[in-house]
Each structure stands twice: as C-alpha cells, then as structure tokens.
Amino acid sequence: MAVQAVIFDYKTLLMRPGTPQAQAARGMLEWLRDRGLRWCVFTTDPFSENYRQDFGQLGYPEPDLLVDLGHIASGKRRGSPDWVDTVTAAFELERRELLYVGCNVMDWRTAINSGVLYLHACWAGPMPSGTTSLTADSPQEIPKFTETFLTGPPSWSHRLDQDHWSLRSLLPASATLPSTSPARWFALQDVFTYDKTIKINNDDARDVLMLFVLANAYLEGLIPANPYICVYPGSKKGKVSAQLKDYLDKAAKLFHGYYRDDLLVRMVDAPDTSIERARARRQGGTADVSIATQATTVHLGPKYRGKLKGKTVVVFDDFTTHGMSLEWARLLLAAAGVGRIVMLTVGKYGTGHTRYELKDGKVLDPYVLNALTADDFSSVNCRPIVDQAAEGRLSTLISISLGTTGH
16 A cells, blocks of 8 residues: 555645745646645635635646535544545545645644644744654655655565564565665664664665654554554663664654553563574574563563553564564563554564464463563464565665665
8 A cells, every 4th residue: 555645734835936946846746646646735714716826826736635624524623633534535545545744733733643644844834842743844855755655565574464463574684775874785783783873865774764664554554543652672671772762752753652661661681682692603502592581571561551451552673583572572462451563673584483372371460570481381483474575675765765776
C-alpha cells in the first residue's frame, strides 16, 4: 500500500502569484496529479469565490475535494478525526493512505488524532509551540519526501505475523547503503553499533533509516493512532539505546503515540548478546545466550499495571538475531493484556526467529523480576518471509535522493 492522496490546509497554498514559491507550489500539485495522487483542501469556512480566483491566478489544477466545517456531520472542528474520515469516505481510502500537510496546531491535532502522517509546511508558518512533526521548508520538498518514503509498498527484508503480533526488519544486518559522508557507503553497524556520524545529504543516516522503518510501518497500518512506543533496553541496568531513544521520542509524537522509556525496564545488568556471540565465534564455541537472561533481568514498569489492556505497543530494537529480546518483550506485554504487539528493527542477523512460550503451569507476573530458567520455556523455530530485494530497493531510493546510482 502507498499514499494515494494529500490533504492541504488552504493556507499552505495561498501565495503571491508569480513568486518562486507559488511556482514551486504549482509544480508540486502538478507532480501529484501526474503521479495519480489526489489532493484535498481543508478550510473552516466554505471555499469562497475569492479563494477560487486566487487558486486560478496561481495556475493550480482543480482540487479533487474541498472540505469545510459544513461537510463534517458531527459538527466537530479541526482536531477531530472526523475531518480525515470525510476524506477517506469520499476517496474510498484508509487513513494510512493519506499524507497531511498543514501549518497550524489544529492541522497537527487533526492528523495525529487520526494516526495520519503529518508534515508541517514551514513556508506557510512557524512550527507551533508544543508540537513535534516532520517539516518541509518549501513546496518542492513534498514530492521529494513522498517519492522517497510513501509511493511504494512497504518494504521489509524480514516479516513475520502470528496471532496478535508482528515482527518487521528493514534490512539484513550486513546491508551497506549509499551515503554522503564520510564515505560513499556505510554499513548498519557503523550507525547503530559503532555510533559513527554518517550523513545522507544533510541528514543523519540514523534518522533516515528510522524514518524508512516508520514510513513502512505506517503504510502497512502497523502504527495506529495513540500507540505506546518503547525501545528494548540495553544490556546495562537502566539503559536504552541512545541512538534510538532520541529519534523515537519525536516519532511517538509524530504519530500521537506515547514514547515510554520506562515501559520495558532493565533491572539487572545482563551480558551483551552481540559481544557474547562474537566471543563464541572467535573461540569456535557456543554462545552463552538464553532467553532466561532476559527473563530474569527485564520486566514492565510497575506503574503501567492495569493500563495496557487492549493497547497497541510498538517495540523498537536496532538489531535482532534469533529474537530472544523481542520475544521476552512480547511475552511480558501479552501477559499484561496488550491487544496488539508490533516489533520493529532496523537490521536482522540470519533468517530465523525463535518463538518462545512459557510451559504449562508457569505463571508470569510481567511487572516484577522472576526466577525463570531456560527449562521453563518451550520454543518453536519460525521462518520469517525474506525479501532479498529489500536492500537493493532501499539503496536505489537513497541513491536517487543523492543524485547518484546504486550498487
């Protein structure tokens, strides 16, 4: 699924005829029309004859839909999802097939209360106080953003769905991708393991990769409005990945979710599984890695007791191998009554995933540490769907944004 229509607040399109910005806006709208994307205009009052004349002088194509307060059956003002649902009904689309471009706090609220991806049009006004969103400095950035992140179907190197949970990984852990600096190519480990500063154009590669993860999850409908979003904690007590935390706090606000760095809590230091696996490879032995290591060191924050039933929780991690960390998160969240669990990673080592369950008779209180052992779990080897072309597709998209060619 890809974005099929764009909503604009009318003020993002009202410009002085003949200016470079007006020409850029006309080019943006013509680009949408050429790509078969429809566009809609939101106004509180009915679209006046003066507005129509202004749009005509600017050379804009005719909008596919005009929506004002009179079209909202509930009579609710901007901020209500009813505005977005008027568009989905008229276009016969789902919310995840929309992009919203606005310029004020009510636009932002309308989008995030609907779970619709939102861009703030900085050319039409400054970012409102207290809001967090992606931004576009000029109209020509809308086609670039849409082309890069939203016009293709969701692309994952690994995907797995079972019962009420989903696992998605953007790329194989060995992936290399184009970059601007310090070199022409970078590896995922450079960003998430070695914490190197890698630039794609003027953007941090970490942010670009996370945006691909989020955009793919959005297009697939995995991130509804108002989810809880968290990061699986690092191996040290009280630590989460700083590389993921900084970006996900913004991402949670973008989707009107709630980033909670205390939802999954590491209460006791645990061995770093990546280091342990590397040691075992060097020594030709077996890594001392067990789900019991996670089970006896991580639990849910006690303050969430009774607050998670029926919720959607999105768990991020940088890499996954067999899935022990994510599986323990899943078991904790399932025991707390979470309705939908979405596990997202940037990289995936190997092709398998091991699903764990507690054996009969074992009871789990997800809010306290326990004394479970590896023998208390049963396991089943699962095979995610592997798309070997995912790395190439992403490399091509980044190369296009850089104005270069791929591998």
